Amino acid sequence: MLTTLAVQGYRSLLDVVLPLGPLTVVTGANGTGKSSLYRALRLLADAARGTAIGALATEGGLGSTMWAGPAHLSATMRSGAVPVQGTRRSGPVRLQLGFASDELSYAMDLGLPRPDGTQTRFALDPEIKTETVWAGPVARPAAQLVRRKGPLVSTRTEAGWQEMTAALAASDSCVTALADPHQAPELLRLRESLRGWRFYDHLRTDAAAPARAGVVGTRTPVMAADGSDLPSALATIEEIGRADLLHSAVDEAFPGSRIGIDVSAGRFSVLLHQPGMLRPLRAPELSDGTVRYLMLAAALLTPRPPQLMVLNEPETSLHPSLLGPLATLMRRAAEETQLVVVTHAAALQEALAPDAEHVHLVKDLGETRIDGQEGPLDRPAWVWPSR
CATH class of the missing domain: 3.40.50.300 (P-loop containing nucleotide triphosphate hydrolases)
Known part of the structure; x- marks a missing residue:
């Protein structure tokens, strides 16, 4: 069972870490980010089908799905002491998606390609920069089972880290391309699990x-x-x-x-x-x-x-x-x-209580927040693997 869903930099989901139970009900007013949360789950499933990049393209590309506000909302902006204004970007463009469970967890980091002088019509195609699979709910270095940085993918063995490939295409997920029952059984389990997720909205x-x-x-x-x-x-x-x-x-x-x-x-x-x-x-x-x-x-x-x-x-x-x-x-x-x-x-949420985990979304200066999460200690433990 998934215990946590984490999204960073996707539409209004600047930095959301969502607790999940056996039955989770997500509510909120129009425009608070419910649909974005739903789409984020679909993008994770698309990674296992090899269609995540295409799915982003149908939404207008990475530029259209990225967080549209400033890179950092300061305390003075939140209080209204100063107007919301752009800040100088200090880090790379990135969209991060991940989930945690008691067994296998996964995170994916997407960004723009580095310009290398090559003439191409696809300079704005997003790339999968990193992927990490780990055991347990927290991405500790000792719990990592598979890691991908750019084209290089390695898996942990009894003898240490072993290279699986150094030439994985930037548009391919290791979950799709390298799932192997012998060399990477964790990727195979993860792929089959994600492919089995079902979505009903049409x-x-x-x-x-x-x-x-x-x-x-x-x-x-x-x-x-x-x-x-x-x-x-x-x-x-x-x-x-x-x-x-x-x-x-x-x-x-x-x-x-x-x-x-x-x-x-x-x-x-x-x-x-x-x-x-x-x-x-x-x-x-x-x-x-x-x-x-x-x-x-x-x-x-x-x-x-x-x-x-x-x-x-x-x-x-x-x-x-x-x-x-x-x-x-x-x-x-x-x-x-x-x-x-x-x-x-609200009537459906009330009918499901108290059997359901209830997550209520609110909007603050364009950012989706979870009602009741006032700080890092109020949300599930989550650490993004480094790029």
Whole structure:
């Protein structure tokens, strides 16, 4: 289980160290950095897929995702004694992401390439400057297992540090390129763990949403990120998962109702049987909130729980009466997988208390801060590996 998420220099996250529990609820007003925190987690997962640099490019490149304020916010700036103003940069441009767990932890440092006189169209492409994998929650030198500085990657062996390569491309993560069961089993474990993280934030419910259409039925223990295979995912839960939990979740949300799967020529489609109705309602007839609730139920009741699942604003389109049943699903899922929920809904946060770790974000002079963290002693222990 992840115990800490650390982000430095990403959008409004100038320096954030976030505690994580089995079930963590992140709240805050609009613009306080909730979406940035969600994207930071996605970037860490992208590193294991080899797509972190591309993901930054889709956000406008490193220059668009970097902290836009001064390098240092002084006490006089915070107090209002002097206006916020730029300061002379004393260190390199850097965006740092990392997480800690009781077993394996990881940190990545991205920056701009050093000018060397070479003519290139890609001078603003970010580079991975350093990567570090260590045992335990704190990046002590003695706990380091794999370290990368520029193109050089080394792994710790019984005989000491051993070079794995001195020519790793600046755009490649060692987690992706060098995971080997014999030479670097830690990287392999880390890669498979990160690749297994699941994110749900694009669950469409409009009239043309993929979840409303029929699909060719195949066993689907993991619902797609857009919910396009919802009928197959629900049928899989009924056949090889916890059908009782699915049926109780539907009944709690829509009393007296039950889910059904229509199978015609190998194609599956969702049905909802409701009391008083002479025929079941098909997916195109269901409300946006009903479709979204069914997608969230399919994600949370997966027969193949991941190490980490992250839900971004799951309350969208849901009637307040559905937040209680959704909280029940989340508490149940948190028994088998670590769950991070980013939400605007105070009612959802209240429904999950006291079972959840609650993190409330606030904004101070453009910087995202965690409410209640007044100083270094108020946040989890974290040390960034040196570049």
